[in-house]
Amino acid sequence: MTYFLDFDRTLFDVEAFIQKIIVRPQLATYPEYQALKEGRRPDRAAAFATLLSDGRLSFRPGELSPFFYPDVVDFINTHSSVIVTHGFLVWQKAKVESAFNGVSPIPVLYTEHEHKGPVLARILTNYQKPYVFVDDNLEELDSVATHLSDVSIYEMRRDGAEGSGRYPVICSLTELP
Numbered sequence: 001m002t003y004f005l006d007f008d009r010t011l012f013d014v015e016a017f018i019q020k021i022i023v024r025p026q027l028a029t030y031p032e033y034q035a036l037k038e039g040r041r042p043d044r045a046a047a048f049a050t051l052l053s054d055g056r057l058s059f060r061p062g063e064l065s066p067f068f069y070p071d072v073v074d075f076i077n078t079h080s081s082v083i084v085t086h087g088f089l090v091w092q093k094a095k096v097e098s099a100f101n102g103v104s105p106i107p108v109l110y111t112e113h114e115h116k117g118p119v120l121a122r123i124l125t126n127y128q129k130p131y132v133f134v135d136d137n138l139e140e141l142d143s144v145a146t147h148l149s150d151v152s153i154y155e156m157r158r159d160g161a162e163g164s165g166r167y168p169v170i171c172s173l174t175e176l177p
Helices: 014-021 025-029 033-038 041-053 072-078 089-099 116-126 138-147
Strands: 002-005 081-086 108-112 131-135 151-156
Touching: 025 033, 033 041, 041 089, 081 089, 081 116, 089 108, 108 116, 116 131, 116 138, 131 138, 138 151
Parallel strands: 002 081, 002 131, 081 108, 131 151
Antiparallel strands: none
């Protein structure tokens, strides 16, 4: 069995991370600060990507590990898993590499701005069946459902919100088969 796991809001508490990182004093001096502080997800991610790309922001190895949800490290250590993450490459890569420093190595698929369904369709046969996909983003869940009929899909709701009603909802990785 192979688990394909989203990173943000499935493995990694982005909201807690943002609250901690946004108070770094040097960030307030940058023009991108308002987008970081008040921006919606795409604007905020673009601002972080800009700061990372030009070297004004970086993360130490392991610095972001505390932002894993409590069930993540044990799950990763005991299940065959692949991270599938969407967004600005420099932003996603910086978070994943810092967070996973010192944790068991795990394959990572960076889809950048391509939806996860087509990306997984191209590589799925490289992994062991059965397949399970977990994400909090309905658009990505639908993308996988559209492109892959042999994948069990779960909607992650770490925030306690109701699910879409289209997929089984879980609040923890421990609820997976």
